[in-house]
Amino acid sequence: MxxxxxxxxxxxxxxxxxxxxxxxxxxxxxxxxxxxxxxxxxxxxxxxxxxxxxxxxxxxxxxxxxxxxxxxxxxxxxxxxxxxxxxxxxxxxxxxxxxxxxxxxxxxxxxxxxxxxxxxxxxxxxxxxxxxxLPNRDVTYDEVKQILEYYKDSPLHYTILLTLATTGLRAAELASAKWRDITKDHNGHWLKIMGKGRKEREVFIIEYVFDAIVKFRKRRGQTIELNSTDNSYLIVTSKMKPYSPGYLSKFVSEMIARTKLPFINNHDRNGFSAHFFRHSYAIEARKNGADIYAISTSLGHESIKTTQIYLAKHEKRETNVGLIWKNKEEF
Structure with missing residues (x-):
């Protein structure tokens, strides 16, 4: 049964x-x-x-x-x-x-x-x-930059972390992403993915992120010309195999822990995982004026309530009346 x-x-x-x-x-x-x-x-x-x-x-x-x-x-x-x-x-x-x-x-x-x-x-x-x-998964823009800076000379680690940080992709979505699903229009490059709930969506790939992916694929001996029939995975191991979702998620957690940056083992975070980048993506988008519904759609959330949880701490601070005093003269 x-x-x-x-x-x-x-x-x-x-x-x-x-x-x-x-x-x-x-x-x-x-x-x-x-x-x-x-x-x-x-x-x-x-x-x-x-x-x-x-x-x-x-x-x-x-x-x-x-x-x-x-x-x-x-x-x-x-x-x-x-x-x-x-x-x-x-x-x-x-x-x-x-x-x-x-x-x-x-x-x-x-x-x-x-x-x-x-x-x-x-x-x-x-x-x-x-x-x-709920676990604290808030991470600042500066913290993400420190993690990326640590791996700037390691193409594999840098490309994986950079892609997660700038797209809001889940680790499982990045693991299953294929080269054939990247297209280009007047805005730049887009990656079509099948997310949770069999929900299809597109994520925008910033130009320097796309360049990092191309550089990595060159090192792996993969094609870099966009081709709708190219069934190769976006990110592959040294053995040219795709990452399993579970392994990639674990791999990301391990590489972040390896940096030993002071904020990684913050007592209320209980570990730093790939999912933290989705929170960072949502918070940074909100700070730059993105509508909460647009953020929810971009992240592939089933319900906007999930997005609200991501943004709860940020929203509470942004509406705190104490900010009224920020530009006041001292007493």
Missing amino acids: IYRFAYQKKEIGDLYNIDEVRGSKTIKTRQTYIRELLTFYNHLCENKQILLEDTFHTDSESILRIIEPRHVLNYQKWLISAPLGRKKEPYKKTTIAKKTVILKGFFKYLHEQKFTEFPLHHSLVSANITRID
Whole structure:
């Protein structure tokens, strides 16, 4: 049932702050669903004897058929308190929220398929996420410049970081980008990508960024003439292979950590990842007068609420009445 659920072709629902693939989940999404649900299933198996003693439904061969609403709620309480997160600490609220949505979708599916008697999805408590619970991913223009400066003499690292910083691309989108999808008009170069939710969009490639990509492709012995039939990947490894989304994301985090710049390990950031560049891109666009709806579209966000989260700290500062005093004379 877990695999049928993960591979079904219908809309399940939206993960908190994650764009869900409509109609056909990506491999990564399926893997996430299966991993989370197998964790739940294994927990049931480990506690099967306790469950059998706590239910009248002992005639079923499937452990999923014997659980009742209180068992689901107990599992959720265990998830919240168990030391399963980073550094053996409990999961953050945002992580619990994502896991809860997956479980709710699965339980709803089981009930709709008449596999379970109880509508177990009604038993789970939704995680109330506030902006305070969200990780701090704000990064300044100056900080991005310092990271890029560190790698200015390394074509591979510089090209990857520069492209992420100036386009708002996700690491997974850059990993899957192909040379054939770059076109040029009177404004410059554009890259067509397929983002999360199978949503197609174009990102603008600044001229000096395009030049860096071309320089890198030359070093790899790749073609540099625009060609709509060139199926080669935009960025490839030394073995001429494309980066997997997961590996590229990890690679970016590692190269940033390697700089050992003072702000990288800021205590409230909890690590610096490729996703930080999307926040920087949004904040810098807003500072330069871009409309929040345009920013949301450029980033490929499913909901403008996600964009508002990116810009929350910046917007709060920009509307602070204390700024009235900025140009006043001293008392």
